[in-house]
Amino acid sequence: MSKRLGLYPRVRVEGSGNRAVSQAGVVLLVETVRKVGLDTTISAALTPWRKPRTVHDPGKILLDVALAVALGGDCLADIGMLRAEPAVFGSVASDPTVSRLVDALAASGAKALAATRDARSEVRSWVWELAGGGSPAADGQVIVDIDGVLVLAHSEKQDATATWKKTFGHHPLVAFVDHGPAGSGEPVAALLRPGNAGSNTASDHIATAQLALAQLPKHLRRGRQTLIRTDSAGGTHAFLDWLSRPGRWLSYSVGMTITDAIHQAVLKIPKKAWTPAYDAGGTERPGAWVAEITDMPDLSTWPKGMRLVVRKERPHPGAQLRFTDLDGLRLTCFATNTKGGQLADLELRHRRRARCEDRIRNARDTGLRNLPLHDTAQNRIWLEIVSLALDLLAWMPMLALTGTTRRWEPKKLRLQLFSAAAQLVTTARRHCLRFTTRWPWTDEITRAIDRLNALPSPG
Numbered sequence: 056m057s058k059r060l061g062l063y064p065r066v067r068v069e070g071s072g073n074r075a076v077s078q079a080g081v082v083l084l085v086e087t088v089r090k091v092g093l094d095t096t097i098s099a100a101l102t103p104w105r106k107p108r109t110v111h112d113p114g115k116i117l118l119d120v121a122l123a124v125a126l127g128g129d130c131l132a133d134i135g136m137l138r139a140e141p142a143v144f145g146s147v148a149s150d151p152t153v154s155r156l157v158d159a160l161a162a163s164g165a166k167a168l169a170a171t172r173d174a175r176s177e178v179r180s181w182v183w184e185l186a187g188g189g190s191p192a193a194d195g196q197v198i199v200d201i202d203g204v205l206v207l208a209h210s211e212k213q214d215a216t217a218t219w220k221k222t223f224g225h226h227p228l229v230a231f232v233d234h235g236p237a238g239s240g241e242p243v244a245a246l247l248r249p250g251n252a253g254s255n256t257a258s259d260h261i262a263t264a265q266l267a268l269a270q271l272p273k274h275l276r277r278g279r280q281t282l283i284r285t286d287s288a289g290g291t292h293a294f295l296d297w298l299s300r301p302g303r304w305l306s307y308s309v310g311m312t313i314t315d316a317i318h319q320a321v322l323k324i325p326k327k328a329w330t331p332a333y334d335a336g337g338t339e340r341p342g343a344w345v346a347e348i349t350d351m352p353d354l355s356t357w358p359k360g361m362r363l364v365v366r367k368e369r370p371h372p373g374a375q376l377r378f379t380d381l382d383g384l385r386l387t388c389f390a391t392n393t394k395g396g397q398l399a400d401l402e403l404r405h406r407r408r409a410r411c412e413d414r415i416r417n418a419r420d421t422g423l424r425n426l427p428l429h430d431t432a433q434n435r436i437w438l439e440i441v442s443l444a445l446d447l448l449a450w451m452p453m454l455a456l457t458g459t460t461r462r463w464e465p466k467k468l469r470l471q472l473f474s475a476a477a478q479l480v481t482t483a484r485r486h487c488l489r490f491t492t493r494w495p496w497t498d499e500i501t502r503a504i505d506r507l508n509a510l511p512s513p514g
Contacts, residue, residue, distance in 0.1 A: 076140055079477035079488050083503055084122055085143065087451040091185070092513030093178045094118060100174040104159050104167065111148040116156050117171070119147050121443035124422040127469055131157065131427065142479055142486050161432035171439045172269065175446060179241075180272045185510055186453050189461075191234045191241075197275050198233040198282045199243060199267050200411035201289060203254055204418070206426055213431045216250040225426060226252045227438065228259055230267035231414040233284075233407070234449070238461050240414045241449035243270035245438040247431060257293035260285065264298070282306040284408045290390060292357065299358035299392065308405040311363065311388040320351035321365055321386060332366055333403045343368035345398045360392045366402055417465050421445055454510065455503035471496045472503075 088094050098114030105113050122144070123133045131153050138147040148156075160167040183190035191197055208215040208224040215224050230244035244266035246259060253259075264283060268276045275281050283289075283298055287310035298305045311317065324346050332343035349362045367384040389405045415423075422441040426434040448468065452461045463471070475496065477488040490497040 074479050076143060076477050076479050076488060078126060078136065078140070078473055079143065079490065080473040080475040080500055081122065081126055082143060082488060083451050083455060083472060083500065083507070084125055084447050086504060086507045087447055087454065088118060088122075090454070090507050090510050090512070091178050091182050091450060093174070093447075095513075096178050097171065097174040100170040101160075101167075103170075104156065104163070111146065111152055113156055113160075115145070116148045116153055117440060118443065119144065120153060121440050121447065124440060124444040125447055125465070126473060127420070127465075129422055129424060129427065143488070157428070157433055157436050160436050161430060164432060168435060168439060171443075172266070175443065176270045179270060179446070181513055182450050182454065183272065189237070189453055191232050191238070192272070192275060196280045196282065197271060198284060199230055199264075199271075200233055200240075200408050200414070201228060201230045201244075201260060201263055201267070201283065201285045202408075202411045202415060203228050203288060204415050204423070205250070206423060208250075208426065212426065212429050212434070214247075214249040218250040219254065222250075224250050225434075226250050226254075228263040229415065229418065230263050231411055232267075232271075233410055234453070238453060239417070239449055239464065240410065242414075242418070242442045242445045243267040245442055247426075247435050247438055254288040255291055257291040257297075260289050260291070260294045261297050264294075277303050277305065279304055279306045282308060284308045284405065284411075286310040286408065287312050295358050295361065295390065299360070306391075306393055308389060308391045308393070308401070308408070310405070310408075311390050313386055313388055316352040317348065317363070317365070317388055318386070320348040320363075321346075321367075323351060324348065324365075329367070330398055332368065333399045335403075335407075337403065339399075340368075345402045347398055357390075358392070360394070361390050362392065363388060363390055364398055364402055364405075413464075417448075418445060421448065421465050451503075455506045456499070460499060472500055475500060 094114065097118060098112050101113040101117065119137050120131060120134050123136055126136060128134070128136065132150050134147060134150070134153055137144040141147070183192055187193065204227055205218050205220060205222060206225045206227060207222055217223055218226055226248050228244070228246040228248065229242065231240040232243055234240050244263045246263045246266065248259060268281070271281065283305055284307070289309045290311040295307065295309065298307045329344035329346045331339040332345045334340040343366065345364060345366045347362060347364050352363070354361060354363070365386060365388045367386050370385045391401055391405070393401060418441065421444050422437070426437060428434050428437055448465050452463065456463070475490055475494050477490045480487045480489055490500055
C-alpha cells in the first residue's frame with residue numbers, strides 16, 4: 056500500500072536565508088521615484104521640518120510610507136515591510152520617527168500640505184513631459200473628475216460623524232485626472248470633510264477644483280482645454296458660475312438634478328428630436344436616446360453658453376424608477392458649455408465620468424479604506440501619503456508599461472509585479488536583483504526597468 060503524499064509537494068522550511076528579497080518587484084516604483092526626481096523634490100520641499108543632526112530625511116520618510124501604502128499597507132506601521140530590505144529601500148525610519156514626523160507636519164497645517172502638493176505638482180509636469188504621447192494631456196486637453204467618497208470609521212475620530220448613508224465616518228471630496236481608455240488615472244485633489252458634509256456643497260467643490268487645477272501644468276489651469284466633470288452633486292449655481300468666470304473659462308460637463316422644470320421640458324420634446332445614444336464603444340445603444348432642451352426651461356440665471364442635454368433609456372431589470380422618470384424610461388440630465396458636437400458624443404463623454412468610480416475603488420485598496428489616525432490634521436497628511444502612493448501607481452505604468460499592462464489596477468500590479476521575489480547578488484560593489492525565469496511576469500518587470508533606465512534624468 057503506497058503512502059499518500061497529498062496534492063502539494065512537501066518542502067522543508069527554514070528561516071536562515073539572507074539573499075532572497077521579498078516584494079522585489081516594487082523596485083519599479085523605486086526607480087520611478089528616482090527617474091522623475093520625486094525624491095529630491097519632496098526632500099527639498101520638506102527641508103523646514105528636518106531638525107539638526109537628524110539621521111532620516113523627512114522627504115524619504117514620507118516616500119517610504121507612500122511606497123508601503125502602494126504595496127497594500129493601510130497604516131504607518133506597515134513601513135516595516137521596507138525596513139526589512141535595506142539593500143533596495145536604504146535606511147528606513149523607525150515607527151516612532153515616522154509618527155513624530157506626521158505629528159510635526161500635522162501641526163504645521165496648511166504649510167506642510169502646500170509644500171507636499173507643490174512638490175507633486177512640479178514632478179507631475181515633468182512626468183507628463185517624459186510620457187509624451189502617453190500623457191493624459193497629449194492631445195492638448197485634460198479631463199478632471201470630481202466625486203465624493205465615504206470613508207468609514209470604526210472608532211471615535213475627530214470629525215467622524217453620521218453620513219447621509221446612515222454610516223459613520225468621513226466624507227472627503229477627491230479629484231482624478233482621467234487617462235482615458237489607454238490608462239487609469241491619477242489623483243490631483245483630496246479634501247477631507249466631516250461625515251455629515253453635504254454632497255452638493257458648492258464651496259467644497261470649488262476648493263477641490265482649485266486644488267486639482269494647481270496640480271496641473273500651468274498652461275492647463277485655465278481655458279477650454281481643461282474639462283471638469285462631476286455628477287449631479289456639482290450641478291449648483293455657485294459652482295458653475297465659478298467654472299465659467301471670465302479669465303478662467305473652463306469647460307465643464309456636470310450632472311443636473313431632474314427638477315420639475317426640466318421634467319416639464321422633457322414632456323414637450325418632439326419624438327423626432329430624440330437621437331440614439333451611444334454605448335461605451337461609440338456605437339448606437341438600443342433603448343437609449345438623447346435630446347437637447349437648452350431653449351425650453353428658463354436658464355437666464357445660469358451661466359451663458361450652458362447647454363442642457365437629457366437622456367432616456369430603458370432601465371435595467373430590477374431597477375427602481377423615480378417619479379420624474381418618463382413612461383417607464385429612466386431620465387438623466389447634464390449641463391455642458393461645449394459648443395457643437397453631436398449630442399450622443401457629448402453624452403458619452405459625460406457618462407465616462409463613471410471611470411472615477413474605478414479610481415475611488417483603487418484608492419480604497421491603496422490606503423483610503425480607513426483613516427488610521429485620530430486627529431483631522433493627521434489624517435490630512437495621510438491623504439497626501441495616499442495621493443503620493445496613487446501617483447506612483449499611475450506614473451510607473453505610464454512611463455514603463457505598454458499595452459494592456461498599462462491598464463492594470465493596483466491589486467493586479469501587486470499580485471503579478473510587486474510580489475515577485477528576487478535573489479540579491481553583489482558584484483563589483485553593486486547590488487543586482489535577479490528575478491527567477493519561472494515567474495510568468497519577469498519579462499514585464501525587466502522590460503519596464505529598461506524603459507525607466509532609458510528616460511532622461513530630471514533637471
